Amino acid sequence: MWHAYARGVDITGANARPEGGRDCHACGGTSGSPLISVRNLTRTYQMGDVQVRALRGVSLDVMSGDFISLTGPSGSGKSTFMNLLGCLDHPTSGVYLLNGRDVAHFSREQLARVRNQEIGFVFQGFHLLPRTSALENVELPLLYAAGVSGRERRARAAAALESVGLGTLLRHHPNQLSGGQQQRVAIARALVNNPILLLADEPTGNLDSRTSIEVIEIFQHLNTERGITILLVTHEPDIAEYARRLVSFRDGRVCVDRPIVNQRSAHSDLAVMPVEVEPELAAV
Numbered sequence: 001m002w003h004a005y006a007r008g009v010d011i012t013g014a015n016a017r018p019e020g021g022r023d024c025h026a027c028g029g030t031s032g033s034p035l036i037s038v039r040n041l042t043r044t045y046q047m048g049d050v051q052v053r054a055l056r057g058v059s060l061d062v063m064s065g066d067f068i069s070l071t072g073p074s075g076s077g078k079s080t081f082m083n084l085l086g087c088l089d090h091p092t093s094g095v096y097l098l099n100g101r102d103v104a105h106f107s108r109e110q111l112a113r114v115r116n117q118e119i120g121f122v123f124q125g126f127h128l129l130p131r132t133s134a135l136e137n138v139e140l141p142l143l144y145a146a147g148v149s150g151r152e153r154r155a156r157a158a159a160a161l162e163s164v165g166l167g168t169l170l171r172h173h174p175n176q177l178s179g180g181q182q183q184r185v186a187i188a189r190a191l192v193n194n195p196i197l198l199l200a201d202e203p204t205g206n207l208d209s210r211t212s213i214e215v216i217e218i219f220q221h222l223n224t225e226r227g228i229t230i231l232l233v234t235h236e237p238d239i240a241e242y243a244r245r246l247v248s249f250r251d252g253r254v255c256v257d258r259p260i261v262n263q264r265s266a267h268s269d270l271a272v273m274p275v276e277v278e279p280e281l282a283a284v
């Protein structure tokens, strides 16, 4: 079992915490003004003559240190919402304040800066460059950061990989890694700029049960020990219970928003789960 976390390590040494938010949430809970505040957010796609109203007025506050599971049927607007939160898209109308700033009206350059410096993305399909080592994959976001030398880039990428338990696999390419290991590389890449917000879209969708919980254990650690705010889209009710709060979408609106009273602990659940060693990976 993997427990080689870098506890409380600030990978970059330049951690930008949200104003008004608590730095570390090891004690649980959240405080201060919202990290994210959206009001009446809409997004309508124009498909020829047809308008698709993907978001029909979403209002939500996300506090610094929140860990939210975002659920809902396919087509309910989850990805559209995550794209807006991740500054990958503009809303049709409504307000989006990120850390108090009205990012809905930011320029492309400003949005790119926010994405690169403040937000980490993790996807179901890992999205790693195939013929590139784990280390180089994780270095990638730092290529766009001003004033980071090659040496510092490598050191920060190595520290990020170390923090997700892959310190010995820096030179491995994605095809030499299991699915869970590839997802950890993707998480390290998301962490390398020390984001305040992690957006994860079905990060366990391609993983078996135990590996899924191992990935969730990383998220829980990042949330409780480093205070990183996490939004996790998942279709799996079991996985949703590892967050602190459940938000469900239906027809482009929030239909459920409640705390998860008995938040599951991935660490405890892993302790009682059988370990299955996959033969082809045992030699890696």
Ligand code: ADP
Pocket (backbone or CB within 6 Å): 045, 046, 047, 052, 053, 054, 072, 073, 074, 075, 076, 077, 078, 079, 080, 081
């Ligand atoms: P979910 O992530 O919950 O499955 P989406 O946000 O992907 O939902 O989609 C919400 C609605 O918006 C769906 O009807 C979908 O077909 C539509 N949609 C999503 N992205 C686009 C797009 N780029 N162009 C047109 N319609 C889209």
